[in-house]
Amino acid sequence: MAQAYQKYLDPAVLNQIRHLEVTARNVVEGFLAGLHKSPYKGFSVEFAQHREYVPGDDLRYLDWKAYAKSDKYYIKEYEEETNFRAVVVLDTSESMRYQSGELKSKLDYGRYMAASLAYLVQKQSDAAGLALFDEKLYDWVPPATSQVTLMRMLASMHERVPQKKTNIGDVLVDVAQRSGRRSLVMVISDLFDKVEHLKRGLEHLAARKHDVIVFNVMDPQEREFTFDRLTQFIGLEEYPDLLVDPRSLRKAYLEEVEHFTTAVRRACLRARSDYVAIDTAMPLDVALQAYLAKRSGRRG
Numbered sequence: 001m002a003q004a005y006q007k008y009l010d011p012a013v014l015n016q017i018r019h020l021e022v023t024a025r026n027v028v029e030g031f032l033a034g035l036h037k038s039p040y041k042g043f044s045v046e047f048a049q050h051r052e053y054v055p056g057d058d059l060r061y062l063d064w065k066a067y068a069k070s071d072k073y074y075i076k077e078y079e080e081e082t083n084f085r086a087v088v089v090l091d092t093s094e095s096m097r098y099q100s101g102e103l104k105s106k107l108d109y110g111r112y113m114a115a116s117l118a119y120l121v122q123k124q125s126d127a128a129g130l131a132l133f134d135e136k137l138y139d140w141v142p143p144a145t146s147q148v149t150l151m152r153m154l155a156s157m158h159e160r161v162p163q164k165k166t167n168i169g170d171v172l173v174d175v176a177q178r179s180g181r182r183s184l185v186m187v188i189s190d191l192f193d194k195v196e197h198l199k200r201g202l203e204h205l206a207a208r209k210h211d212v213i214v215f216n217v218m219d220p221q222e223r224e225f226t227f228d229r230l231t232q233f234i235g236l237e238e239y240p241d242l243l244v245d246p247r248s249l250r251k252a253y254l255e256e257v258e259h260f261t262t263a264v265r266r267a268c269l270r271a272r273s274d275y276v277a278i279d280t281a282m283p284l285d286v287a288l289q290a291y292l293a294k295r296s297g298r299r300g
Contacts, residue, residue: 008115008154013285084126084184085143088114089175090157091189093134093166098190099280100221109280110188110217111157116288117186118153131178132156133171134164140178166193172201176208188215190222195263202271212273213295216264220281223257 052074066074096107104112114130121128122145129143130153139160141153168189175185185205191198191214205212261277268275276291 008111008157009119010112010116010284013112013116013288084121084124085129085179085181086117086121086126086184086186087129087131087143087175087179088117088153089131089133089171089185089187089189090114091134091166091168091187091191092132092157092160092162093164093192094162095166095190095192096217097162098219098222100219103219103280106190106217106219106280107162109278109284110215112284113188113215113217113278113288114157114186115154116284118150120292121184122147122150128153130156131171131175132160133168134162135167137171137174137178143183166190167197168193169197169199169201172198173204176201176204176210179208179210182209182211184211184213186213186215188217190218191216191264195260195267198264199267199271202267202273206271206273212268212271213276214264214268214273215276215278216261217278217280220279223279224254 052072061075063074066072090110092107096110097105099105099108103109118128118130125145127143127145128150130139130141131137132139139156141149141156143149166189168187168191172185172187179185202212202214265275274295278287
């Protein structure tokens with residue numbers, strides 16, 4: 001877990017975005033999400049974990065039962081109550097493996113983004129959770145404020161090998177149902193699925209009053225298609241390999257990409273969700289600073 005923690009929380013990125021707050025546009029459970037200060041002080045009632053006692057700790061929270069069993073002093077830590085919950089929904093389908101040149105794959109870029117957003121939310125003393133998906137939602141980490149939860153999220157992202165197709169519609173319906181109370185839902189995906197599926201999922205989230213940001217992560221070659229010689233394209237998500245002259249396809253391909261992104265933007269707009277195009281050539285700190293500053297109404 002420590003390895004995953006160090007890998008995805010890049011200090012250079014976090015240093016650039018530490019002053020920005022992840023804020024939700026809507027009033028969530030009566031509070032302006034992301035801008036509130038928790039009214040709870042100290043420990044709350046929900047147990048989170050044990051840790052070893054260090055001099056200076058409040059002796060009221062020593063676990064005497066644990067001491068009796070182990071002859072060591074342990075402090076009981078509790079989950080701080082919070083008014084704001086955020087869920088990062090990360091696509092780990094096979095198409096997210098794609099990368100060009102020395103750039104990060106879409107999945108690795110998404111992992112770093114997910115880690116940074118979760119860190120920012122917890123830095124505000126708010127609750128962050130994670131949903132990983134491909135054909136279905138296969139891992140769910142409920143939102144919490146504890147570092148134990150953050151470590152679990154990072155380890156889960158680190159361990160997954162992308163290998164299946166994308167089914168984002170059913171996944172977002174599942175997320176809408178699992179999230180319960182209103183939350184900020186941050187989707188990180190190349191969205192390579194039928195737009196109708198995405199639309200259905202976003203409508204379920206909107207119906208439950210969740211605030212949604214869709215980060216559409218793509219490699220620059222997927223957007224620009226600058227290949228200029230006979231090329232074999234390896235099929236992902238059960239598509240066949242193709243040997244083609246890309247120059248003869250470029251115009252039609254770019255038109256299809258434009259049609260797709262326009263339809264996705266429209267689906268997000270109709271569901272009152274934010275749409276953010278992310279290019280893996282863009283430094284992550286720049287991408288997050290620009291969007292989060294705009295969303296919070298502050299300059300990065």
